[in-house]
Amino acid sequence: MKALLAIIRKELKDALRDRRTLMTALFSSLLGAPLILLVFSTVLSQVESQEDKRQVLAVGMQYAPQLENFILRQGYQIKTAPVDYEAKSRSKEIDQPVLIISADFEEKLSHGEKVNLEVAYDTSNRNAEFGVRPLRHLLDSYNQEVMLMGLTMRGISSELLQLIEVKERYLQKQEERKTSVTEMLPMMVLMAIVVGGMYAAIDTTAGERERGSLEPLMMNPVNGWQLAVGKWSAVALVGVGVVILTIASFFPSQWLIKNDTLRAEFQFNFKDAMFFLMILIPLAASVAAMQIAVALDCKSYKEAQVRNQIVSMFIPFVSLIPIMFPGREPAWFKWIPVLAQNQMMNQVLRGEALNYLTVTIALFVCAGLTFLSLAYIAQKMRKVVMS
Incomplete structure (x- = not known):
């Protein structure tokens, strides 16, 4: 246990020393939501100014x-x-x-x-x-x-020509909110998770290999699982930190909204923040494990960066899948990582009640991906240790 904690402290210290990791994490988490809401607010104000002119x-x-x-x-x-x-x-x-x-x-x-x-x-x-x-x-x-x-x-x-009068009746519940404008926010949060932890994952694998510090670490009396869990814990903590900062930035972001329509649609409170954390922390942990697994085989920092960027492209593509299914979303959405989280975050923003079966399924899928990635990392680490 002491060896594992020592690895976590060492990897976390290295990650926090890396300015590239810190700047990326801070920029993607703290500035993303305010910027996107400011843009939406400006565009909506332009539209409404034309109508009011x-x-x-x-x-x-x-x-x-x-x-x-x-x-x-x-x-x-x-x-x-x-x-x-x-x-x-x-x-x-x-x-x-x-x-x-x-x-x-x-x-x-x-x-x-x-x-x-x-x-x-x-x-x-x-x-x-x-x-x-x-x-x-x-x-x-x-x-x-x-x-x-x-x-x-x-x-x-x-x-005589108007025998039929059509009236609209809205089925939306009073507590539900519209989020037509803020539907891009979940994708922005997901991208922040990937980008925020990516450089920490690369630095702890390919970065250490380039610096020549990976082999001395493996010469210590630790097994592959301890190395895998230690490195993953540090990267996952960075990813979770990005999640917390991103969600926290939603609160001051509401002060920047000058458009009344957008302010009425985007009402983010402490309860919503807790739901977001419940949805996103398991995903951040599994993404951290997958990023380490992808970067572990790379011999250079640049190669690991290119591979992880290709993986990060998966998120916007998956986020566009619901466009292909207008109307009721298929049941298999809840089994697809990123897609399930995107769906649940939109439900929270609309003020709808979360389906806890969907939350549980997403949790188990993320846990399964994390375990498989850690098993792969531990196996690769063990081979290096034994060689």
Whole structure:
């Protein structure tokens, strides 16, 4: 036991001395959540600012007095677009879409002919693109009014065409929260776990081999399992530390959210943090064991880094699997590491109750992966010790 504790202390001290490990762990855990929430908050504010602007930029509005009257009645302002609106939209001098009205708009409309309205914007101009939805909603409302007025003038009640009224009824429970914007947070947390512990895992294997300190360590009276568990414990502690710091960063991150919609969706409390820890600590431990196993066969630090980066690419790919299954998620999701944790974290963010069978299955899967990885590491260590 003393030998095992000595190995853990030695490996943990080496990991904390490595500036690359510390900087990566701190950056990925402390800055990830605030940055992503700040970006989401900024984008949402841009979208809502376009909806609240209540301004229409138009070309040829003089050809549509009825439309002009309708827009003004809705509380919007109308401004004439510059002649070179196309160039200014591309250069982002104009932050709104431009409504283009043809000269024969009113004439065709009065004769009951179909007439087109154009909404022009450059797709690279994000602010202008955000303004398309409120403008289209305004034009759809005008189209509806014109249709109803036409029916009324012909003595036809509009209610005859509206025999069915559709109403939406939300099945979401009161305590459940929306997380449409924050669904990327679980993937960010998972990536922080992988990146945060990766350099510690590489340093304790390929790094020591390059420095020539691995062989003297193995000359001590310890067996392969003691070396494997000692190194894994140190790397796992770094990974768990990254998990704790990442989850802790969610609390001050909420202060950076200036958008009311996102603030209402992202409500992270102490209970949610405890659920996150329960979900993520077993995964962090198993990831640490797998990273050591991957790096153990490498003869150089660079080779181990490349291999572990390839393994880390597994997380974003797995996180995209639910897109292939819109609707109810298949039962086998709970058996796939990363996928199960991603699913459970989304449930916590939505305010849903966790299925403890899923939690238990994920725990046993992580424990199994950890044991298999440690067995492989111990076998490889034993061969080196005996050689």
